[in-house]
Amino acid sequence: MKILVCISKTPDTTAKIAFTDNNTKFAEAGVQWIINPYDEWYALVKALELKEADASITLHLLHVGGTDSEPVIRKALALGGDEAIRVNAVPTDSYSVAAQIAAVAKDGGYDLIFTGKETIDYNNGVIGGMVAEMLDLPYIALATSFQLAGTTATVKREIEGGEETVEVQLPVVVSCQKGMAEARIPNMRGIMAARTKPLRVVEPVAAENYTEVAEFGLPPAKAGVKLVSPDNVEELVRLLHEEARVI
Amino acid sequence: MSVLIFIDLVDGQVKKAAHEALTYGAKLAAQMGTTAEGVVLGSEVSSDLGELGAHGVAKIHQVSGDGFKEGDAQVFAKVVADVAEATGADVVVFSNNTSGKAIAPRVAVRLKAGLVSGAVALPETDGSFLVRKNVFSGKAFAKVSVKTAKKVIALNVNSFTIENGDGKAEVVPFRAEVPTSKIKVIGSNKTTGKVSLTEAEVVVSAGRGMKGPENWGIVEDLATALDAALACSRPVADAHWRPHNEHVGQTGVAIAPNLYVAVGISGAIQHLAGVNRSKVIVVINKDPEAPFFKAADYGIVGDVFEVLPKFTEAVKKVKGVA
Ligand SMILES: Cc1cc2nc3c(=O)[nH]c(=O)nc-3n(C[C@H](O)[C@H](O)[C@H](O)COP(=O)(O)OP(=O)(O)OC[C@H]3O[C@@H](n4cnc5c(N)ncnc54)[C@H](O)[C@@H]3O)c2cc1C
Numbered sequence: 337m338k339i340l341v342c343i344s345k346t347p348d349t350t351a352k353i354a355f356t357d358n359n360t361k362f363a364e365a366g367v368q369w370i371i372n373p374y375d376e377w378y379a380l381v382k383a384l385e386l387k388e389a390d391a392s393i394t395l396h397l398l399h400v401g402g403t404d405s406e407p408v409i410r411k412a413l414a415l416g417g418d419e420a421i422r423v424n425a426v427p428t429d430s431y432s433v434a435a436q437i438a439a440v441a442k443d444g445g446y447d448l449i450f451t452g453k454e455t456i457d458y459n460n461g462v463i464g465g466m467v468a469e470m471l472d473l474p475y476i477a478l479a480t481s482f483q484l485a486g487t488t489a490t491v492k493r494e495i496e497g498g499e500e501t502v503e504v505q506l507p508v509v510v511s512c513q514k515g516m517a518e519a520r521i522p523n524m525r526g527i528m529a530a531r532t533k534p535l536r537v538v539e540p541v542a543a544e545n546y547t548e549v550a551e552f553g554l555p556p557a558k559a560g561v562k563l564v565s566p567d568n569v570e571e572l573v574r575l576l577h578e579e580a581r582v583i
Numbered sequence: 584m585s586v587l588i589f590i591d592l593v594d595g596q597v598k599k600a601a602h603e604a605l606t607y608g609a610k611l612a613a614q615m616g617t618t619a620e621g622v623v624l625g626s627e628v629s630s631d632l633g634e635l636g637a638h639g640v641a642k643i644h645q646v647s648g649d650g651f652k653e654g655d656a657q658v659f660a661k662v663v664a665d666v667a668e669a670t671g672a673d674v675v676v677f678s679n680n681t682s683g684k685a686i687a688p689r690v691a692v693r694l695k696a697g698l699v700s701g702a703v704a705l706p707e708t709d710g711s712f713l714v715r716k717n718v719f720s721g722k723a724f725a726k727v728s729v730k731t732a733k734k735v736i737a738l739n740v741n742s743f744t745i746e747n748g749d750g751k752a753e754v755v756p757f758r759a760e761v762p763t764s765k766i767k768v769i770g771s772n773k774t775t776g777k778v779s780l781t782e783a784e785v786v787v788s789a790g791r792g793m794k795g796p797e798n799w800g801i802v803e804d805l806a807t808a809l810d811a812a813l814a815c816s817r818p819v820a821d822a823h824w825r826p827h828n829e830h831v832g833q834t835g836v837a838i839a840p841n842l843y844v845a846v847g848i849s850g851a852i853q854h855l856a857g858v859n860r861s862k863v864i865v866v867i868n869k870d871p872e873a874p875f876f877k878a879a880d881y882g883i884v885g886d887v888f889e890v891l892p893k894f895t896e897a898v899k900k901v902k903g904v905a
Pocket residue numbers: 349373789790791792793815816817818819830831832833834835846847848849850851852853854857867868869870873885886887888
């Protein structure tokens with residue numbers, strides 16, 4: 337059984353959001369990069385749990401990105417996994433990244449492909465679905481729990497107004513979110529081991545870009561808070577009713 | 584040439600998110616000088632589909648059959664793409680809700696179409712095709728240029744105002760080959776009756792300042808008075824005080840209600856990232872230095888345990904239910 341976990345990198349959650357080159361590029365100077373939380377806390381940790389339960393499982397991490405991504409890939413390997421693969425292409429468009437992931441997945445014959453729910457920088461949440469379609473596999477989006485018995489997966493997923501449990505045969509693509517697993521902190525042994533784990537670099541397949549960011553911008557700043565005394569809560573409700581018109 | 588809108592059904596009903604997508608698609612069609620059509624999958628529909636013409640769609644293609652019961656995105660995507668091809672649609676519009684998130688990426692691949700998910704405004708269509716979406720969890724926006732002939736857009740929930748005219752839509756059957764679902768639903772757990780968090784117009788959210796799960800009664804009272812959905816901060820869900828599907832923020836659910844009331848939440852940057860698109864933010868916190876006040880429209884510096892019951896009473900009075 338082979339599992340592939342798709343890992344992306346994002347700016348740290350407290351990073352200052354600014355743009356350069358006439359507002360066409362994210363200003364990367366001084367930014368700390370982290371593993372996208374959904375990929376780390378939920379997709380990767382769930383895969384590790386599966387491997388811990390069944391030692392015959394092979395677990396590969398996959399990242400599409402340039403050389404500068406390698407520290408983040410090593411961080412992920414410190415949590416666990418047998419080896420990492422980096423497709424040597426700087427991601428610019430969901431479709432082309434999905435095409436790279438699909439190509440690696442096809443070659444490797446994986447039974448289970450995990451992605452995060454979305455990256456917290458571009459907030460797309462589309463790559464898992466694209467990969468599934470490219471590979472003609474079922475796709476369970478927004479999973480909150482995952483169990484495996486043989487080749488049958490039982491997955492809980494978010495639906496409108498609640499959750500639903502579904503059963504599916506492997507191979508399958510699953511996008512992971514909160515509930516799947518509990519976040520872990522890498523230990524010293526993991527960090528040491530990660531240094532010597534294989535990090536395979538593969539060249540990208542030809543893939544078109546379908547979209548491109550033409551311009552970034554920042555939303556207008558808020559006008560400032562109107563404070564109301566705790567002894568006059570009725571005034572707050574009056575403001576919400578008459579001024580803001582939201583009650 | 585046309586715009587095709589996927590009409591999502593929730594328990595056989597057309598919900599708010601679908602009405603938003605229909606209004607958006609119809610306006611986009613008008614802007615492009617073409618027509619808007621809808622597609623609905625499944626036979627068990629309790630809403631009147633003809634009425635959806637009020638949003639400006641002329642025709643609705645209905646694919647009947649039982650093949651959609653399992654909610655298999657692979658099946659939905661194949662059929663939606665078939666309808667898009669048969670009707671010559673240039674743009675396919677989804678709501679970016681739980682169904683849209685699963686289906687839209689697959690349809691985009693099938694149609695070789697560029698996809699923008701999380702759109703918040705109508706595209707700019709003179710010459711180029713630029714779609715505005717939120718990025719960096721609402722801390723910024725991007726205009727994404729779609730370079731393909733066909734396009735797919737997934738519209739964020741609560742970011743487009745529903746409009747109604749007096750049109751009627753013609754509902755026509757569409758015959759499609761519906762593949763067998765590869766997934767099987769074996770159980771569900773729905774908070775029926777309650778508004779879903781992402782669609783809610785008012786959200787009441789509480790954090791660690793509540794001290795413990797046993798104190799949520801006053802939060803629920805306010806939510807009931809406001810007809811609001813409940814949310815919470817991450818540590819609250821991590822401590823299992825509240826279910827994880829109520830966790831909002833950068834790593835939880837992102838929401839954009841008209842009114843967001845935050846009580847006993849400090850307003851960490853990761854929390855704000857999921858709620859900063861709310862139209863009006865009210866913060867109740869005993870610490871005047873709490874960062875949340877900087878992002879708020881209205882605030883009370885005070886103790887939640889004193890302020891909340893008064894807040895609930897005042898709301899009931901205004902709503903005339905006390
Ligand atoms: C990578 C990453 C991702 C994260 N993602 C999220 C996310 O998605 N969502 C999220 O919420 N957090 C997220 N966090 C955590 C975030 O940084 C904060 O730790 C968290 O939001 C704090 O929750 P809180 O405001 O409930 O608790 P606290 O920070 O402990 O704040 C409690 C507040 O309650 C007030 N208070 C206490 N008692 C009273 C009282 N009696 N009356 C009135 N006010 C009172 C206090 O003044 C304080 O401001 C993330 C963190 C990281 C590192």
